[in-house]
Amino acid sequence: MSVVPVFLYHAVSDRSPSWLARFTVGPRTFVEQLDMIADSGLRVIPLRQLVAALLGGPAVPPRSAVLTFDDGYADFASTVAPLLAARGLPSTLYVTTGALRDAGRTSGRGPFPSVATLSWDQVKELDAAGVEIGGHTTTHPQLDTLSRRSVREEVAGCKRRIEDELGHRVDSFAYPHGYSSRTVRTLVREAGWTSAAAIRGASAFSSDQDDPMRFARLMVQADIGRDRFARWTSGEGAPVAPFSEGLMTRGWRAYRRARAVTGRPYRALPA
Ligand SMILES: [Zn+2]
Structure with missing residues (x-):
């Protein structure tokens, strides 16, 4: 089995609101991590190449890695994209359509309060520059606590909106x-x-045997530290997907569902 680290980032910034701080990596640290990825001999491939392999296509080369970014924070355009472009690295950016700046929900309301998000114009520029734009729902809910109808609205509505804006699938x-x-x-x-990114446990490696509809990722958090990141780049320090859904995950979901039903939703942030 070929282990594939799929790195998950959120914000890359020196400043972020307190709720996001845990999920924010400073630009210097981010550069260090890109260097560590390169120095370890990992080769960053486009997500679509991994997905093609998971769907029965050609195998990914040994020592492949994937870079993904969730939510759609403005620093992706100002900080991340130039750093990736300078290194020629492909990436996938999953945007929460209802939180993009044009949706007018960035000032203290919406899913990501007090933080700048991308505008549609920026998303279009990133798309034109070769960044893969993916979907991350309209309002960033915990989908497994919603009705089928609401899930459909969130996942189909988000897809329609992105496709309307970008003019392609x-x-x-x-x-x-x-x-x-x-x-x-x-x-x-x-x-x-045709594919969906998950987080299995806190973090896990994906692999060439993983499930394309819930492939695992390694979540890079503020406190990761050089040693742990280095272990990840050498394919160690986290479990390897696929593995079956544990009792912990099922129990945790039941708890979150119960909270959602009683009108006191568990506030998970932000991922
Ligand atoms: Zn998210």
């Missing part, structure tokens, strides 16, 4: 907070998404 979806269920995965597939 988009294929790649990421579950907000990483949460899915069998029903959610079915609805995501029915909406036309």
Whole structure:
């Protein structure tokens, strides 16, 4: 089995609101991590190449890695994209359509309060520059606690909106907070998404045997440290997907569902 690290980033910035700080990596650290990826001999491939392999296509080369970015923060355009372009690295950016700047929800309201998000013009520029734009729902809910109807609206509405704006099909979806269920995965597939990014446990490696509708990722958090990141680049320090859904995940979902039903949703942030 070929282990594939799929790195998941959120914000890359020196400043971020307190709720996002844990999920923010400073630009210097980000550059160090890109250098460590290169120095370790990993080769960053486009996500579509991994997905093609998971769907039965050609195998990915040994020591492949994938870079993904969730939510759609403005620093992707100002900081991340130039750094990746200078190194010729492909990436996938999953945008939460209802939180983009033009949606007018960035000032203290919406899913990502007090942080600048991308505008549609920027998303279009990134798309034209070769960044793969993927979907991350409209409002960033915990999909596995919603009705089927609401899930459909979130996953199909988001896809329609991105395709209308970009003028071409988009294929790649990421579950907000990483949460899915069998029903959610079915609805995501029915909406036309051909792959979906998850988070298995805190972090896990994907592999050439992983499930394309919930492939695992390694979440890079503020406190990761050089040693742990170095271990990840050498294919160590996290479990390798696929593995079956554990009792912990099922129990945790039941708890979040119960909270959602009683009107006191568990506030998971942000992923
Ligand atoms: Zn997210």
